[in-house]
Structures are given as structure tokens and as C-alpha cells.
Amino acid sequence: MAIDFPGMSPAPAAGNRGKVSEQQTPGNAQTPGSANMQTSKPDISDTVRISDTAQALQRSVGKQDSSADVDTDRVAQIKAAIDSGSYKIDNERVAERMLQFDKLLG
Template identity: 40%
Template structure:
């Protein structure tokens, strides 16, 4: 089955939108700038979200509170094999944390 394409079909026309925010159509004057669309969306943060943003800024700006000398000492101990893990102390601290979280 064959169909002849002859361009004889009517072309659907879209109604022209009023205002400068409509897209430029073929044949329109494109020498003039197109106006920006007005902002219809807005964002409003809750007090909690604003507080979290403030906390994030504080944490990003403040020093991390890391004891660099202690970190370097642990790195050296790990590198030379003298670092020892105390499983009793780790277990004790894990239980303390569990108790705090349960409250």
C-alpha cells in the first residue's frame, strides 16, 4: 500500500499568545528581545529548615574540632604497628551509647 504525500492537508494553527513571553514563531520579528517569564513559583522555608541551614553554615565555617596532633599520633602508631585496639573499652562505649539512645 502506498500513500502520496502532496502537502494538501490543512495545517493546524495554534492561537497566537498575547504578550512578550510567547515563543517566537517562524516569520515573527526576531530582532527584538524576548521578555523573561515572571516567576510564578516561590519557596518558603520552615523555621526548622532555616535552623538547619544556619547550622550547616556554622559547621562549614568553623574548624571541625579535630585534634590534628592526636590524629597524626594514631596514624603513626597504625603505620608502625604499635596501635592496639582495646575491645573491652569499645564494648563499654557501645553499651553507654545504647543506654543514651534508649532514654
């Protein structure tokens, strides 16, 4: 499977592929007797810039992982109440909170 990258020379045909050390590219073409010669690298450097939005997102993920938003004591109390059968659901409170949430979205 070949992948074409804009602005780059096309990859060699499938039948011409070989080991990386055996491939001939314009920058590393070898002549007889020059197998050990090093070619100089171009003075081009690549840079990567992460957008401000991506940086803020990364910081928020790190903060979220470090802070505990769960009250483990309260969770344990509710689990114990459910197991014992003493946990009661307040239907009116649930309905009221659902309506409040719907108003936030609407």
C-alpha cells in the same frame, strides 16, 4: 513530555511548538503590524518564604563547615602508631562505649 501545573493554562500541543519569540500566548498575542509593541506586565509579584526550620538548618550547616571537629594532631599520632605497629586497641573500652551508646538509643 508535558508537565501540567495546577491553575495554569495547558501548554501548546507538541506540533504547535515553536521558538519562544514565535509562540502566541493570551498575554502576548500579536496583531499584524504590532511586532515591536511591548505588553505591560501584571502587578502580581511572587514571594518566597523559607521556613524557620529550613533557616535554622542552613545556619547549622554553615557553623559546621566553619568549625573543625577533628583534632588533626591526634589523628596524626594515631596514624603514626598504627604504621609503627604500636597502636593497641582496648577491647573492654570499646565494648563499654558500645553499651553506653546502646543505652542512649534504647
